[in-house]
Amino acid sequence: MRKQEVVIVGGGFGGVKSALELAGHSSFQVTLISDKPFFEYHPLLYHTATGGSKVVSSIPLGEIFSEKRIQILIDTATKLDRTKKSLTLKSGKKLDYDILILGLGNITNYFNIPGMSEYSYGIKSLKDAEKLKAHLHQQLTDTLKLDTDYVIVGGGPTGVELAGALPDYLKYLMKQHGVKSRKIHIDLIEAAPRLMPRMPESVSRVIYRRLIKLGIKIYLNEPVQAETANTLMLDGKPIRTHTVIWTAGIANNPFFAENHFQLSPNGKVLVDRLMQAWPGIFVLGDNADTPYTGMAQTALYDALFVTENLKRHADGKRPYAYKPRKPIYITPAGKHWAVVVWGKLHIYGWLGWALRKVADWIGYKDLEPWWKATDRLFADNRREDNCLICATNVVAID
Secondary structure, eight states, X not given: OOOEEEEEEOSSHHHHHHHHHHTTOTTEEEEEEESSSEEXXXXXXXXXXXXXXXXGTEEEHHHHTTTSOOEEEEOOEXXXXXXXXXXXXXXXXXXXXXXXEEOOOEEEOOTTOTTHHXXXXXXXXXXXXXXXXXXXXXXXXXXXXXXXXXXXXXXXXXXXXXXXXXXXXXXXXXXXXXXXXXXXXXXXXXXXXXXSTTSOHHHHHHHHHHHHHTTEEEEOSOOEEEEXXXXXXXXXXXXXOSEEEEOSOEEEOHHHHHTTOOBOTTSOBOOOTTSEEETTEEEOGGGBOOTTTTOHHXXXXXXHHHHHHHHHHHTTOOOOOOOOOOOOEEEEOSTTOXXXXXXXXXXXXXXXXHHHHHHXXXXXXXXXXXXXXXXXXXXXXXXXXXXXXXXXXXXXOO
């Protein structure tokens, strides 16, 4: 029998996991389309931005699929023809499919704030993380002193993680560049009334106290108004800074609106009980309108659900109906400290940090053998900085 052509778009958790599950199955021929030649482990991009090895936040796709018989195309999907069951790529190449799985991830949303896209930094991708890290180094190399303020916009998990890691990293950079130690000013701005607004209020309070203890100045109920090359406007008042890091907003990939998918009010794709947006077209992870969209655990769960049903269909069995699974939320906030929200159980501190390390190992193991996952986890202990010339005999300017 002819194998079914399965085209998977997206090299994130959902796409890569779907490809791994279907690769080698006798009923399917798999093609994976990714706009990058590597998988990005988003939970640790903040760590790479603050001096950690990029080994913990990126895995080459060729390494993940080294023993799998699939086709990998580094390209971008642009146009979908549902009638002809074909997909057009940015390169001009056209692919026919029997089954299409879409897990394209989100894009950054600046909410049309003037100057934000031009002047702010981000940590949504490995490229963003390395650009931010290079800026922090270059600033000290050029001026031999810290910025007036380092401003993080967004009090969700990414903003909290970065705020917790940045103080120690800036102290490390001062030492590396021979800059006299001085007080570090880091601001965290959140437009909502509390940090981590999707979490229980008790969790928000604990994280607030934790960041205050780390020296972070927190602004709540403060929407950002504009940014220039050296100023951030907040409630009509300027904050002098050359380093604004945007973690606040995301939007669904424009591919779905451009190709006329039915969207929910929040811009996510409406799917049925089989995760289909159209017969034979499955949407998962960040792109789908499900209760726990936006979490890596959800993307992995969706991938397992869709691929299991495809295997069942190939075997002549009835499919399962989708049942959302509530993820475990683990958010680090500084060295050896994290908060865990596991249903009604809340864990804080070192034990939360240990559980985060276990979660990262499980995340790697979903994509590669356990021994490689273990080696990648321990690579977290190695610093990888692009400080090519660190001053050792300069006169610090305070």
